[in-house]
Amino acid sequence: MKTNYSETEPYAKALFELIGNNPLVLKQSLDILLSIENMAKNNADFSDILRNPTLKAELKLNILNKLFPEISQTDNLYKLFQLMIQNKKVHLIPHLANLLNKMIFEKDNIDEVQVISSNELSQAQIDNLKVSLGQFLNKQIKIKNKIDKSLIAGLIIQTENYIFDNSLKNRLNSIKEKLLSS
Numbered sequence: 750m751k752t753n754y755s756e757t758e759p760y761a762k763a764l765f766e767l768i769g770n771n772p773l774v775l776k777q778s779l780d781i782l783l784s785i786e787n788m789a790k791n792n793a794d795f796s797d798i799l800r801n802p803t804l805k806a807e808l809k810l811n812i813l814n815k816l817f818p819e820i821s822q823t824d825n826l827y828k829l830f831q832l833m834i835q836n837k838k839v840h841l842i843p844h845l846a847n848l849l850n851k852m853i854f855e856k857d858n859i860d861e862v863q864v865i866s867s868n869e870l871s872q873a874q875i876d877n878l879k880v881s882l883g884q885f886l887n888k889q890i891k892i893k894n895k896i897d898k899s900l901i902a903g904l905i906i907q908t909e910n911y912i913f914d915n916s917l918k919n920r921l922n923s924i925k926e927k928l929l930s931s
């Protein structure tokens with residue numbers, strides 16, 4: 750089931766406005782949300798419970814509290830969950846982590862960049878990319894390296910707003926297209 754992020758965003762914004770200036774509570778809330786997101790991805794029964802319209806709101810909140818007892822330690826998160834359950838938006842809870850993380854990155858001027866390469870990058874290569882991309886984007890850079898053996902060589906760099914494809918696979922496809930169109 751595809752999630753409408755415009756539906757989730759107001760809840761994430763409200764949470765961020767309440768806890769965004771408290772790094773400890775922010776980290777604690779993000780950790781809880783990441784755990785919920787992970788469980789929803791890996792446990793179809795859990796996802797079904799959250800989406801089940803016949804289960805009472807109180808039962809869903811009790812299930813969340815049993816599985817994630819730390820929710821009750823973060824008052825604003827607990828109240829947000831209550832509100833989402835009352836509004837029949839409990840199925841959106843697993844998607845809050847992604848949006849909250851984006852808001853944290855935006856506040857801290859960080860851009861998460863996915864670098865796809867044919868082989869694992871060395872720490873020196875990652876550090877060089879961070880510096881170059883940081884200067885280009887005028888942001889701090891966090892790199893997630895993904896391996897794709899089909900690239901043969903080179904890199905694909907994906908930011909929120911840009912895609913740089915300098916892979917050998919892309920170059921070969923480009924040559925092929927030029928030859929076929931001639």
